[in-house]
Amino acid sequence: MEVAIWGAGAVGLGLASALARPTSRVRLLVRDPETRRRLADEGLRRSGRFGRIDVPPDWLRLESDARALADGPPDFLLVCTKAFQGPSVAEALAPLAPALAATSLVLCQNGWGNEAPFLAFWPGERLYHARVITGFQRRASNAVDVTAHAAPIALGSLTGADPEHVAPLAARITEGGLPAETTVDMHGVLWAKMLYNCALNPLGALAGRRYGELAEDPHTRALLEAVVGEIFAVLESAEVCVAWPDAAAWLETFYRDLLPPTAAHESSMLQDLRAGRRTEIEALCGAVERLGARHGVATPTVSALAALVRQAERRLERGA
């Protein structure tokens, strides 16, 4: 099986560490020359949950230009960029699509709607998503730490592709030390993560509080619950099924099972804003807003949080 990974960030390196084999190198599209140099000289190191793995340089095939994918197309191409980088990946991938007619695309980003720029030229029956709730942190340009693991990486499709086709990919990631599985319910799986992310991520960034503190404070708790209520209203109108019948049932699971192990976590959006990086607000609250607008459902709390995060991003752009 030939696998290529687009984007050598935290998730891309984490997945590469599980997929690389001496007999079948993983192809890694790396745009940063320094990262390419260190991977080529020293290989890739993974540490943290699931132990340490050292991937020698000759288990990796490093590419600087996506056009290299066209000669010797991979079976699977995993897109591991941030959600807002998806459109530029799609733009570079589009001219290569005819040469990649046997390749399946797997979008590993957070959020909802990331497939849109790809569907203009890539058939839905070869398009998959990965829901990742394993935490990866880059320690160096060629080193990644697995900091958390809530559930196996779930591979499946929103666009009618056969989940059985990605079963060997899930098996290979698992053999490489990161639990992965396939799912026939990608809608439900992605929205379960959307609920958690939209409830905590923007609010954590704006309030500057850890997840547990957001739930303890009655004001932020009310906002969090309002976000969840609005998302359930949107999902009902959009006829998307999730594993919970309503917001109250999801919140019960959230307070009992989901929040306690992550109560001390800081929002990744808070870390992005602190580091002066763009956030994924559009793929999270922005996607809920757009879906709500399409189905005539108001999302005032989600929209207010999105507006404030956008404003914080604009302040960063202006250097304020």
Ligand SMILES: NC(=O)c1ccc[n+]([C@@H]2O[C@H](COP(=O)([O-])OP(=O)(O)OC[C@H]3O[C@@H](n4cnc5c(N)ncnc54)[C@H](OP(=O)(O)O)[C@@H]3O)[C@@H](O)[C@H]2O)c1
């Ligand atoms: N990290 C986690 O724990 C985690 C967990 C679950 C889900 N996710 C999701 O996974 C996605 C990736 O997150 P991440 O943490 O891995 O982000 P990241 O560390 O910023 O990695 C993204 C990588 O993509 C590269 N890239 C962007 N555009 C590119 C292009 N056009 N060509 C080649 N490379 C390009 C970036 O290169 P440069 O380094 O040159 O900018 C960067 O190395 C996000 O949607 C995130 O929400 C992350």
